Amino acid sequence: MNILIKNGKLVTEDKIEDKEILIVDDKIKDLKASFSKSELPSELKIIDVEGKYVMPGLIDAHTHYNLVSRGTVAADKFYEGSVLAAFGGVTTVIDFSDHLPSKEISEGTLYRNSEATGEMAIDWAQHQVITRVDGDVYKELENLKKLGVTAVKIFTTYKSAGYFIEKEPVKEIFKACKKLCLLVTIHAEDDDIIEENSKQIEDKPYPPELLPVVRSSEAEYKAIKDYGEIAGSLDMPIYIVHLSSSRGLDAVKESKANGVNVIVETTPHYLTITNDFLNKEGAQKYLMTPPLREAEDNEALWGGVVSGDISIIATDHCTFTLEQKFQSNDCRTIFPGVPGTEEMLQIVNTDGVEKGLFDITRLVSLLSSEPAKAFGLYPEKGSLEPGTDADILIFDPKAESVLSNDTCHTAAGYTPYDGMKVKGRAETVILRGEIILDDGECLGKRGNGKFLPAGLPGAYKK
Numbered sequence: 308m309n310i311l312i313k314n315g316k317l318v319t320e321d322k323i324e325d326k327e328i329l330i331v332d333d334k335i336k337d338l339k340a341s342f343s344k345s346e347l348p349s350e351l352k353i354i355d356v357e358g359k360y361v362m363p364g365l366i367d368a369h370t371h372y373n374l375v376s377r378g379t380v381a382a383d384k385f386y387e388g389s390v391l392a393a394f395g396g397v398t399t400v401i402d403f404s405d406h407l408p409s410k411e412i413s414e415g416t417l418y419r420n421s422e423a424t425g426e427m428a429i430d431w432a433q434h435q436v437i438t439r440v441d442g443d444v445y446k447e448l449e450n451l452k453k454l455g456v457t458a459v460k461i462f463t464t465y466k467s468a469g470y471f472i473e474k475e476p477v478k479e480i481f482k483a484c485k486k487l488c489l490l491v492t493i494h495a496e497d498d499d500i501i502e503e504n505s506k507q508i509e510d511k512p513y514p515p516e517l518l519p520v521v522r523s524s525e526a527e528y529k530a531i532k533d534y535g536e537i538a539g540s541l542d543m544p545i546y547i548v549h550l551s552s553s554r555g556l557d558a559v560k561e562s563k564a565n566g567v568n569v570i571v572e573t574t575p576h577y578l579t580i581t582n583d584f585l586n587k588e589g590a591q592k593y594l595m596t597p598p599l600r601e602a603e604d605n606e607a608l609w610g611g612v613v614s615g616d617i618s619i620i621a622t623d624h625c626t627f628t629l630e631q632k633f634q635s636n637d638c639r640t641i642f643p644g645v646p647g648t649e650e651m652l653q654i655v656n657t658d659g660v661e662k663g664l665f666d667i668t669r670l671v672s673l674l675s676s677e678p679a680k681a682f683g684l685y686p687e688k689g690s691l692e693p694g695t696d697a698d699i700l701i702f703d704p705k706a707e708s709v710l711s712n713d714t715c716h717t718a719a720g721y722t723p724y725d726g727m728k729v730k731g732r733a734e735t736v737i738l739r740g741e742i743i744l745d746d747g748e749c750l751g752k753r754g755n756g757k758f759l760p761a762g763l764p765g766a767y768k769k
């Protein structure tokens with residue numbers, strides 16, 4: 308479709324401009340103060356946005372749609388996940404592929420893409436999880452890179468579940484990733500500290516309020532320091548997923564002071580809600596790992612966003628229905644994870660921009676340009692440059708609403724932000740020139756999303 312968006316304020320990571328934007332087919336054709344009639348195609352839809360913001364479509368760089376784990380499947384499958392994402396102004400997600408048993412690493416990506424293809428209504432890229440080293444890891448990662456996956460994820464915890472990798476094989480993975488310019492992303496919680504803290508539980512009940520005690524912020528601190536040291540010794544970047552605590556942020560700052568290039572992501576839940584919820588009825592709805600922390604941690608993380616130590620906000624969207632969540636009240640068996648992709652934009656606008664911590668250009672940086680750069684999708688995604696994919700969010704910053712279990716679109720049927728007053732709304736969302744959301748109605752089609760082969764991660768660009 309050809310579209311002219313008029314009277315908008317174009318927002319990118321570094322500026323706001325009064326310009327018109329012309330979309331021809333699936334690409335941004337040009338941006339101009341005003342187009343003359345002769346420059347416009349004869350078939351044209353004109354959208355007058357009356358002073359609203361026009362920005363690149365958002366990217367949620369951390370989702371687990373259709374997650375199969377512990378004998379169940381997440382509530383939001385690929386289609387449901389991509390639809391609720393569109394409601395939140397998101398046109399691209401980066402999801403995770405498992406390391407399949409007795410298969411080489413890249414088989415995980417192939418399998419995951421075979422499941423997502425034909426289902427997703429928005430575009431997606433993949434991160435590939437690595438949980439073991441079987442043979443020639445360099446060769447396996449080379450095969451992965453050929454598929455267009457340039458970020459891997461490792462765990463510093465979950466030894467008993469088989470996710471943890473010992474230090475020596477980890478170094479092998481790091482070295483191979485450096486050679487191939489792959490970004491290593493890390494779930495950072497020190498397993499030894501968690502095991503030590505677990506001794507007080509052993510065969511006793513393990514209710515939600517004990518999760519922050521066992522999975523302490525010291526565990527996050529230690530893991531970031533240790534893996535930061537490995538990265539530093541090899542002179543390579545690392546990416547910390549879902550930073551949860553003030554202590555974790557200390558470790559980031561210390562590692563950076565030691566010269567390590569640490570890229571850091573946090574999530575809306577670690578920024579805005581606390582472990583008070585874990586002491587109340589229905590605590591399971593708020594259970595994820597790492598666990599929710601204290602109000603001081605929320606504040607410290609916002610400080611990290613403002614200082615630039617945290618450059619990306621993503622959601623770790625991983626949902627279960629209330630029936631799934633409430634089948635246990637023991638942390639060993641509660642399915643962990645919360646919704647977030649739909650709420651991300653409104654929360655960051657309300658608690659970041661509206662509270663004066665930063666302006667709307669930084670919101671675009673945190674939720675679109677930086678994740679695109681970090682994961683090798685820029686400028687095709689995360690920018691408004693002529694010639695790139697026409698993924699556009701028309702954002703009304705003043706619309707007021709209340710996040711609610713009754714109106715959220717997740718198949719989980721609840722939002723951890725129920726009752727939160729928010730400002731701003733994704734009014735219209737365009738994916739590669741097609742309108743996929745308009746005034747509260749999702750027009751995105753199942754299967755219209757496509758897999759995005761990722762290029763060189765930004766941290767490897769000279």
Ligand SMILES: [Zn+2]
Pocket residue numbers: 369371623
């Ligand atoms: Zn995750």
